[in-house]
Amino acid sequence: xxxxxxxxxxGECVVLAGDNGAGKSTVIKMISGVYQxxxxxxxxxxxxxxxxxxxxxxxxxxxxxxxDLALADNLDPGLNxxxxxxxxxxxxxxPFLDRKTMREDAVKVMKGLGIVVPDPxxxxxxMSGGQRQAIAIARAIHWQAGLVIMDEPTAALGVPExxxxxxxxxxxxxxxxxIILISHNLPDIFxxxxxxxxxxxxxxxxxxxxxxxxxxxxxxxxxxxTL
Amino acid sequence: xxxxxxxxxxxxxxxxxxxxxxxxxxxxxxIYAQTQTASTFLFRxxxxxxxxxxxxxxxxxxxGLTLVIVAGHIDLSIAFSTGFAAVVMALIIRAAGxxxxxxxxxxxxxAGLLAAGLVGLVNxxxxxxxxxxxxxxxxxxxxxxxxxxxxxAGGATVSIRNDHARAFxxxxxxxxxxPLVTAAILALICHYLLKHTKFGAHTYAxxxxxxxxxxxxxxVKKHLVLLFLLSAVTAGIGGLIYTSRFSAGAANAGEPIxxxxxxxxxxxxxxxxxxxxxxxxxxxxxxxxxxxxxxLVFCGLPPYWQFVAVGLVIIVAVLVDQSxxxxxxxxx
Numbered sequence: 001x002x003x004x005x006x007x008x009x010x011g012e013c014v015v016l017a018g019d020n021g022a023g024k025s026t027v028i029k030m031i032s033g034v035y036q037x038x039x040x041x042x043x044x045x046x047x048x049x050x051x052x053x054x055x056x057x058x059x060x061x062x063x064x065x066x067x068d069l070a071l072a073d074n075l076d077p078g079l080n081x082x083x084x085x086x087x088x089x090x091x092x093x094x095p096f097l098d099r100k101t102m103r104e105d106a107v108k109v110m111k112g113l114g115i116v117v118p119d120p121x122x123x124x125x126x127m128s129g130g131q132r133q134a135i136a137i138a139r140a141i142h143w144q145a146g147l148v149i150m151d152e153p154t155a156a157l158g159v160p161e162x163x164x165x166x167x168x169x170x171x172x173x174x175x176x177x178x179i180i181l182i183s184h185n186l187p188d189i190f191x192x193x194x195x196x197x198x199x200x201x202x203x204x205x206x207x208x209x210x211x212x213x214x215x216x217x218x219x220x221x222x223x224x225x226t227l
Numbered sequence: 228x229x230x231x232x233x234x235x236x237x238x239x240x241x242x243x244x245x246x247x248x249x250x251x252x253x254x255x256x257x258i259y260a261q262t263q264t265a266s267t268f269l270f271r272x273x274x275x276x277x278x279x280x281x282x283x284x285x286x287x288x289x290x291g292l293t294l295v296i297v298a299g300h301i302d303l304s305i306a307f308s309t310g311f312a313a314v315v316m317a318l319i320i321r322a323a324g325x326x327x328x329x330x331x332x333x334x335x336x337x338a339g340l341l342a343a344g345l346v347g348l349v350n351x352x353x354x355x356x357x358x359x360x361x362x363x364x365x366x367x368x369x370x371x372x373x374x375x376x377x378x379x380a381g382g383a384t385v386s387i388r389n390d391h392a393r394a395f396x397x398x399x400x401x402x403x404x405x406p407l408v409t410a411a412i413l414a415l416i417c418h419y420l421l422k423h424t425k426f427g428a429h430t431y432a433x434x435x436x437x438x439x440x441x442x443x444x445x446x447v448k449k450h451l452v453l454l455f456l457l458s459a460v461t462a463g464i465g466g467l468i469y470t471s472r473f474s475a476g477a478a479n480a481g482e483p484i485x486x487x488x489x490x491x492x493x494x495x496x497x498x499x500x501x502x503x504x505x506x507x508x509x510x511x512x513x514x515x516x517x518x519x520x521x522x523l524v525f526c527g528l529p530p531y532w533q534f535v536a537v538g539l540v541i542i543v544a545v546l547v548d549q550s551x552x553x554x555x556x557x558x559x
Contacts, residue, residue: 055444072432072439074502079428084443086425096423 001026001202005040008147008178013169015181015189018199019222024182027199028149031180032064033057044147063140064149067156069132073125077117077135078102080124081109081142109138113171115164129157130164137168140177147178154188166191184222186215198222241551245494245511245544252515256522268525276404282517283410286510287465288481288488290410290417291458293509296492297421298454299434299501300354300361305462305488307372308346309481312339312466314376317385317476325388332391336467343463344456346372351452365455376478385476396471406468413461418506420457430454434501487516490537494544515540 001023008014016024029035031042033054042049049057058064071080079086082102088095103120110117115134117127124132133153140148150169154162169192172179183189189196190210198205198221205221240247253269260268268274288305295302316339323331346368353364400408421427429450432440441447462481469480493499494515495508519540520533 058444066438066442068438070436070439070442072435072502074431074435075428079432080439083428083432083439084445086428088425094419094423095425097425097428 001030001037004199004202004204006197006204006207008180010146010178011173011176012194013173013179013181013192015183015193015196016199017184017189017196017218017222018205019184021201022199022222023202024199025151026202028064028151028180028182031057032062032149058143061144061146062149063143063145063147065133065136065140065151065153067151067153069136071124071132071135074123076103076121077106077110077124077127077138078104078120080135081106081139083139085143105142106135106138109142110134112141112175113138113168115168128161130161130168133157133161133165134168137172141172141175145177147180148172149180149182151182152184153181154183154185162188186218189218190215200224238551241547242496244547245496245508245515248540248543249511249515249518252518252522256518256525259526263526268522274521274525276407278514278517278521279407280404281520282510282513283404283406284465284468284484285487285491285513285516286410286414287406287468288462288484289491289509289513290413290506291454291461292488293492293495293497293504293506294417294421294427294430295361295454295458296497296499297434297501297504298430298451299437300451300454301489301499302350302361302365302455302458303485304346304350304365304368304372305458306481306485307369307376307478308343308459308462309466309469309484310478311346311372311376312343312463313470313476313480314380314385314466314478315339315342315476316467316470317387318379320387320389320392320470321385327389327391329391332389332395335392339467339470340460340463343459343466345459347456347459348452350455350459354455355448355451373478373482380476380478384478387470387474387476389474392471393474396468396473406472409464409468413464414506414510417457417461421506426450426453431502434503487513487537490541490544491516493548494540496548498548512544 004023004027006014016027018024026035030037033049033052033056036051044060044062047060049060049062052060072083076099078099079102087098087102089098107117107120113134115131124135137148153165157165166188169179169181181192193210195207195209196213196218197207198218200222205224208218256268260266288309292302292305316335319335319338320327320332349368350365353359353368354361395405398405421430429440429445433447433450437447466480470476491512492504492509494512495504495510497504497508516537519536523532523536524530
């Protein structure tokens, strides 16, 4: 990677587009603290994040949603929402998981995303791909993420579920959350993006607004550096 | 899905099958007793005590194991965590002489638990830190603990003469045998841990998807070490009970129970792939096996038939689990 520099504003969706091996994943891993850049800095609302651990970056408000979603399929939406930060209540001095409150919160946050949870007590493996994506996104919102990074969120989904995810992205934007979306699917890119940053072979091949460009130009930029 | 209600009805039947099965075999043996021997199976204190003590023995190995299996692992070494603890306890009591007091017995029990805990720590180290598959790693410590127990015992059973130990192993609390009371208390603790704590939620999540707990910031390595420690210590308590009941510490105290313990966990609804299983299920599983063991002898069959019967129940349990997945899988 060389000279990759961009910013994301609140409520804005920036798409990192590029062919396989263009460096999209490397960029987001440097933002989320998984990789450390050899040069350059990551800032969030004036706070320097470079050099911090992935956990510290998360608590600073940057949530990464991976392709596999990292859900525990055998647990209900409530526990998935709170995984690692579960709520408990005390009974006779002993902490007990507060499943009811966690479920109610999950239903509430999901409702805010326009998703109705059919059975809040059922394990998430029984939910659709779009609903599962919504749980991962709900986790980000619930923990007040200011920036959500999504890695190919529609890659493994059918067409109706892809639409659900695009609608989710719109709702996240309307809540003032910044989004970095990784994609090489042109319809997705144009549907979601406020700005498109095209990466090719580790450098920025160009930056466009969807209104001032078209499929063809984006593809040419994605391929350009390889010619 | 052709019929949602029908499918969920079948599913709840399948979830409850172990309860139904336990009732069924109890009913079977009771009818047998009434018709063939004109006596009763269920309503005799001796029968119930024998069954519950046999089930307790299985449970002491199966309780901690349930959490390990829910997390997607296995612990074979519990067979000899039990034996190691039994032998260490017996050696210390014997070294202290014939009239050793309560304090010595408690100390000996503590040492036995330390010995078992050591096996658990080694398991945790192998699986969590060296990423050895738990089946292989605990098969290794199965051998090591077996050897260690036989070496310290000099290859023989360590018999003791101590009234305090014997009173503990054969005594009663509120009319209930102490092994049963011990297993019941441990079952409650393990049930609380698995069902009602963060630790339990992380154990289920770990069994379903390790990445989910790792990315949630849970220290997975520490969690695994604790699981194997718990498994070894509960099995070790089984060893203490053994030495107290029989006034002898044997290295192979847990060996014949290992497979029954594993079977109880799977009959109780756990899956080899992890992510499911409950303590209630394991308790039912242990009682199913104990009832079969005692019931077949009660019916006058040679004791070898119990191996066949328990084997069949295990196979049924796996088939039930598979058809459950089939039904759930068809629904999504």
